[in-house]
Amino acid sequence: MSESEQLEISQTQTALTSLGSSLDAAGDKGYLQAVLDHAVDAIIAINPEGIIRSFNRAAEQIFGYHAADVIGQNVRLLMPEPHHSAHDGYLQHFPATNEAKIIGLGGRELPARRADGTVFPIELGVSEVKLPGDHFFVGFIRDIHERKRAEQSLIDNATRLSAVMNTVVDGLITIDEKGTINSFNPAAERIFGYSETEAVGQNVKFLMPEPYHGLHDTYLQNYKETGVKSIIGIGREVAAKRKDGSVFPMDLSVGEMLLHDRRMYVGILRDITARKQVETERLNLIAGLKQSNQELDDFAYIASHDLKEPLRGLFNNAQFLKEDYEELVDETGKKRFDRIFFLCKRMEKLIDDLLYFSRLGRQELAYRETDLNAVVHDILQQLESASGQPGVAVSVKASFPVLICDATRVGEVFRNLVTNAIKYNDKPVKSVEIGCLAEQGGQKNVLYVRDNGIGIQPQFYQDIFTIFKRLSAEDDKVRGSGVGLTFARKIVERHGGRIWLESEPGVGTTFFFTLQEGSAK
Ligand code: ADP
Numbered sequence: 001m002s003e004s005e006q007l008e009i010s011q012t013q014t015a016l017t018s019l020g021s022s023l024d025a026a027g028d029k030g031y032l033q034a035v036l037d038h039a040v041d042a043i044i045a046i047n048p049e050g051i052i053r054s055f056n057r058a059a060e061q062i063f064g065y066h067a068a069d070v071i072g073q074n075v076r077l078l079m080p081e082p083h084h085s086a087h088d089g090y091l092q093h094f095p096a097t098n099e100a101k102i103i104g105l106g107g108r109e110l111p112a113r114r115a116d117g118t119v120f121p122i123e124l125g126v127s128e129v130k131l132p133g134d135h136f137f138v139g140f141i142r143d144i145h146e147r148k149r150a151e152q153s154l155i156d157n158a159t160r161l162s163a164v165m166n167t168v169v170d171g172l173i174t175i176d177e178k179g180t181i182n183s184f185n186p187a188a189e190r191i192f193g194y195s196e197t198e199a200v201g202q203n204v205k206f207l208m209p210e211p212y213h214g215l216h217d218t219y220l221q222n223y224k225e226t227g228v229k230s231i232i233g234i235g236r237e238v239a240a241k242r243k244d245g246s247v248f249p250m251d252l253s254v255g256e257m258l259l260h261d262r263r264m265y266v267g268i269l270r271d272i273t274a275r276k277q278v279e280t281e282r283l284n285l286i287a288g289l290k291q292s293n294q295e296l297d298d299f300a301y302i303a304s305h306d307l308k309e310p311l312r313g314l315f316n317n318a319q320f321l322k323e324d325y326e327e328l329v330d331e332t333g334k335k336r337f338d339r340i341f342f343l344c345k346r347m348e349k350l351i352d353d354l355l356y357f358s359r360l361g362r363q364e365l366a367y368r369e370t371d372l373n374a375v376v377h378d379i380l381q382q383l384e385s386a387s388g389q390p391g392v393a394v395s396v397k398a399s400f401p402v403l404i405c406d407a408t409r410v411g412e413v414f415r416n417l418v419t420n421a422i423k424y425n426d427k428p429v430k431s432v433e434i435g436c437l438a439e440q441g442g443q444k445n446v447l448y449v450r451d452n453g454i455g456i457q458p459q460f461y462q463d464i465f466t467i468f469k470r471l472s473a474e475d476d477k478v479r480g481s482g483v484g485l486t487f488a489r490k491i492v493e494r495h496g497g498r499i500w501l502e503s504e505p506g507v508g509t510t511f512f513f514t515l516q517e518g519s520a521k
Contacts, residue, residue: 042141045129046075050091053136062122062143064115075139080113109144120145171269176262179203179220191250191271193243204267209241224263232256232265237272248273293361300358304351311351315344350468353483357467360490365406372400372447375407376434379414392422397435401445405515409491413499416484417449417511424509425453440512443498448512455505465489465499488513 036043042059046052052075055067063070063078070077076087112122125140165172171188175181184199192199192207199207205216222228235253242248251270256263322337329337380394414434421432433450440446456464456471463469470482488511492499496516503509 040142042139042143044075044078044139044141045136046139047136048091050074050076050088059141062114062141063112078112080111080119083110084113112141121148169270171267171271173199173204173207173267173269175204175265175267177220177224177264179205179216182264188269191242191269192240198243207240209239209247212239213241240269249276297358297361300354301362304354304358307351308348311344311347315341315348318344349481353481354467357483357486357490360409360487360494365409365494367404367406369402370405370407370410371402372410372436375411376400376414379411379418380434383415383418391428392430392432394418394432394434397433398437400436400447403445403515405495406491410495410515413488413491413513414447414449416488420484421449421451421453421509425451427452443514446512446514448510450508450510452508455507455509456501456503457505458503461501461503 036054036056039056039058042062043054043056044052044059045054052070052073055065055070059065060067074088076084079087108124110122110124111119112124113119121144123142123144127138127140129136129138165183165185168185169187171191172183172185173181173188174183181199181202181204184194184196186196188199189195194207203216205213208216223232232254235251238250238252239247240250240252249272251272253268255266255268257266258264318337318340322334326334326337376396380396418432418434422430431452433448435448435450437446437448438444460471464471465485465488466482467486468482469486489499492513492515497514499511499513501509501511
């Protein structure tokens with residue numbers, strides 16, 4: 001109980017007791033009863049044997065008894081054990097020893113019992129009244145269970161808060177307006193290497209390396225003056241300094257709170273050294289991969305370029321050999337010459353494909369605003385005039401968007417996919433559908449080429465994009481070179497897009513691709 005409450009209760013006690021005695025003496029019982037009935041505290045008078053003599057209205061409300069039911073009963077009925085059994089003893093004891101545990105004192109916290117048996121905390125002050133020919137005790141009782149509950153809930157909150165502070169993996173530091181550290185949780189101790197006692201009371205800038213160390217006071221001052229937030233409520237990556245002087249990267253978010261008109265800041269911080277290390281390693285790896293990719297592209301270009309010259313020599317010499325000595329060789333020999341020419345041509349095609357592939361990796365894309373409707377239209381015209389195949393039904397299912405991309409390369413993707421859709425198709429009517437889905441699986445403008453062809457087994461979904469990888473074994477004359485899809489993927493990826501497929505063997509395949517827009521050049 002606070003001092004002011006104690007004072008208040010003992011003042012009420014004294015005032016009422018003396019009022020009681022004087023009014024009693026004057027015989028104005030009605031007036032006294034009115035005062036008692038309007039008192040906020042329960043007021044109970046008992047005789048020296050503990051028998052209740054009066055029980056005011058507040059007492060009725062607090063204990064749940066009617067005055068008429070308790071007057072004449074022993075007051076211990078309002079007490080739980082052990083006081084219930086011990087109370088008679090207290091009363092007998094008191095006159096002998098005159099030892100006041102409650103009587104005449106400001107008030108004491110005790111448990112009490114209501115009519116329904118529930119036990120609740122009260123604050124009790126007792127005065128002894130001695131009048132000529134009369135002797136009794138007056139108890140002043142205040143039900144404090146609400147206050148106790150509020151106190152308990154404050155304690156619970158504080159316990160919960162300190163449990164959070166102590167167990168949270170993030171460092172938590174609170175500082176005041178001047179930057180002085182008020183609290184420093186165990187995670188902050190682990191992160192910085194300072195103990196709480198070393199840190200509390202210090203200015204938080206001692207955890208910062210230069211230039212922040214020197215600037216921090218200005219930051220706080222600026223915020224106080226201008227209200228412009230540079231970190232509060234935002235959070236960002238900052239540099240921090242451990243006790244051993246080492247500087248490390250840290251994620252910091254700062255919140256602001258007002259405590260009894262005092263502005264405080266709570267910093268939540270996380271050491272991100274490990275994450276930064278992984279990030280740096282990842283960036284280095286990507287840079288290394290880019291570099292070796294570039295070197296591979298350069299190598300493929302140079303190697304294929306250099307290979308062409310001896311190949312041409314081989315072909316020319318075989319040609320001379322045939323012209324000069326054809327008469328001398330038999331049919332088998334002539335077939336061998338033809339085979340050499342065929343293989344040279346095939347080799348040349350492979351080298352050209354390789355050269356082209358490396359060029360795709362090396363050359364800048366010619367980004368410009370491109371109407372894909374025109375691109376698809378052109379490709380279909382080229383294919384029709386090139387083959388004019390019967391039994392092929394091509395349908396264009398959509399109106400295509402205008403995108404910023406390399407029109408020639410994107411045309412190549414469509415051409416490769418449509419050619420394959422017709423080539424790998426055993427149906428009497430080879431149907432090819434070209435379209436664009438405005439949105440699919442969270443991706444915008446998903447372009448597709450669908451066929452009713454032979455389909456692809458799922459285990460080959462990755463292989464088919466590998467250079468020179470082929471699944472079908474056609475004879476040499478119709479044989480593809482296994483580069484179409486490799487080129488398509490390279491082009492799509494260089495546009496920042498993705499290519500994938502869905503297929504059912506015997507039913508058909510759909511190739512999907514996206515193009516992330518580049519900037520117009
Ligand atoms: P190529 O057509 O020159 O062989 P690609 O890289 O275009 O090379 O295709 C690789 C392989 O993927 C082809 O050999 C074929 O087996 C398979 N393939 C490609 N497109 C289809 C399709 N639409 N339907 C079935 N199989 C296909």
